[in-house]
Amino acid sequence: METNQQPAPVLTPSELARHERAWGIIRRLVDDKRQAEKDIVDNFHTDPLIQAAVAKLKAENERRGTAVVPL
């Protein structure tokens, strides 16, 4: 029986290594992003750097009477 399906191309070991390395990078990018998003939420109340920045920002906004800045 004839089908239109193309046979899977055979990759050389070098091609396969490059292909897998490239996909490894993409998956790592996504994993790192998810971890960073989780850390943002988890560390928000405990990270002194973040809490200091938020306090500064809120004080500035209160002094100015608004969080909005004209462009």
Added chain:
Amino acid sequence: MSEEEPPLSRYNFDFAGGIQNSYLFVTQKQIIYEILFKPTPYLFGEGFVLSDEIVELVIKVADNPTDRRPSLDVLIAPTVAAIIKDFYEKSSLTITIFICDTADRRHEARWRKFNRWYEHFAASDYIRIDDSLRDKKEEVLYHWALIAKNNNPYLREVGLAFLDLMADLRIGK
């Protein structure tokens, strides 16, 4: 204010710094967003000429006292755009990567949001390269974009490295 008319204002923001180059802003509803420019030196290999300048853009609600999903806020896009510009003023060699995936089926909304931010950010002195690809192994679709300044002296190397990576991802297709 309609979406077609660009807002004439944005939120005040602060650069907290740290290893991940963190920025914060607070909306009128007291929702706090954190934006990271997370160093990503491995993208084009550790030996790449600008590996220390490559960052991944991460944008996340850090604290939401409303306990409701944040509604559309037209001031967020110009705020994100202003933050990206501010970061490029600190380091004009920066290469920014933004990636989103289909894992939770909300990727299209995230990609549209990114494009909205970019519309506000877009200036003639920046270049953006996009790609979309499907991971057959995990049945996930990825959208990703690279942003660099036009006057980056290594723009050719950056473009070629991105194209090489795209080609390697497609080997055998």
